[in-house]
Amino acid sequence: MRSFVHALPKVELHVHLVGSAGLDTVLELARRHPEAGVPADRAELARFYAFRDFDHFLKVYWAVQSMLKGRADIHTLVVGLARELARQNVRYAEVTVTPYNHLTDGMAGDDLLAGLESGRAAASALGVDLAWCFDIPGEKGLVAGRETLAFARSERPAGLVSFGLGGPEEGVGRAQFAPFFDAAREAGLHSVPHAGETTGPETIWSALRDLRAERIGHGTSCHEDPRLMEHLALKGIPLEVCPTSNVRTRQVASIEAHPVRRMLDAGVVVTLNTDDPPFFGATLEGEYLAVATALGLGRADVARLAENAVLASFLPNDRKTSLL
Ligand code: ADE
Numbered sequence: 001m002r003s004f005v006h007a008l009p010k011v012e013l014h015v016h017l018v019g020s021a022g023l024d025t026v027l028e029l030a031r032r033h034p035e036a037g038v039p040a041d042r043a044e045l046a047r048f049y050a051f052r053d054f055d056h057f058l059k060v061y062w063a064v065q066s067m068l069k070g071r072a073d074i075h076t077l078v079v080g081l082a083r084e085l086a087r088q089n090v091r092y093a094e095v096t097v098t099p100y101n102h103l104t105d106g107m108a109g110d111d112l113l114a115g116l117e118s119g120r121a122a123a124s125a126l127g128v129d130l131a132w133c134f135d136i137p138g139e140k141g142l143v144a145g146r147e148t149l150a151f152a153r154s155e156r157p158a159g160l161v162s163f164g165l166g167g168p169e170e171g172v173g174r175a176q177f178a179p180f181f182d183a184a185r186e187a188g189l190h191s192v193p194h195a196g197e198t199t200g201p202e203t204i205w206s207a208l209r210d211l212r213a214e215r216i217g218h219g220t221s222c223h224e225d226p227r228l229m230e231h232l233a234l235k236g237i238p239l240e241v242c243p244t245s246n247v248r249t250r251q252v253a254s255i256e257a258h259p260v261r262r263m264l265d266a267g268v269v270v271t272l273n274t275d276d277p278p279f280f281g282a283t284l285e286g287e288y289l290a291v292a293t294a295l296g297l298g299r300a301d302v303a304r305l306a307e308n309a310v311l312a313s314f315l316p317n318d319r320k321t322s323l324l
């Protein structure tokens, strides 16, 4: 199964750029920015990086974020992700970028865009096509929605395909961001908010109703509402399921206990993804293997999961066909 999963041409639909920073990338950034106080020694950094709990995850996430000062740093991050994707035979990824966080951390918009673009070109040379999702960090409120929309609309970098909403869900209602999603959709961007990662099915309903979600980031709690699962299946709205992330953030007890089986049984379009891979010790190949083992899936079922991701992507049809 391991070599079968490796050989599948894979697509990743839910991975955060900052959360994709592996040890090598962070070492390079830490040496470039010693003032950030991130360990520049491999063993020490590995200890700092070892996931303990969600608060620790956020601490490391923000430490990486704080070292992103200019275009070279964004380039380093994108190329590090692309190398890792190429290693796993992942041919295409929609990568979530949170411009508001970079801009409020003092990066110039031009530098962010230049780093994304040069990184995307380098990824393409490695055989990995990248597209971007610009997402609102929901915990920063409406100002973040306004700024993210303005940046996406005014800059429209090559490869920008979608508009998202991330961060905590508790106390961060989806509906308040509806005007930004309306405008993003009018500008031709697809709607892909996180929903149902850390709160219940009502958040997923709200993402569908208020943000016109075309795919759902996570959607873990949909199994609590059979009518919702039926609706997702009927409308063919894919879920970007991130099993290891959900286990590591303690939303579910284990891969075996993950509702992915119930989602599949209900006919929901499931795609497998990593979210913030090195933080959670995840790889896309590992997600396929873990779910195949936990659910006792054969090759045909695993291939179907990979196909789901191709079909749920925002690639043009001819590119989808070339990956099937
Ligand atoms: N941003 C980075 N990782 C995230 C996650 N797991 N949930 C929501 N927003 C995120």
Ligand code: ZN
Pocket (backbone or CB within 6 Å): 014, 016, 166, 194, 217, 275
């Ligand atoms: Zn996410």
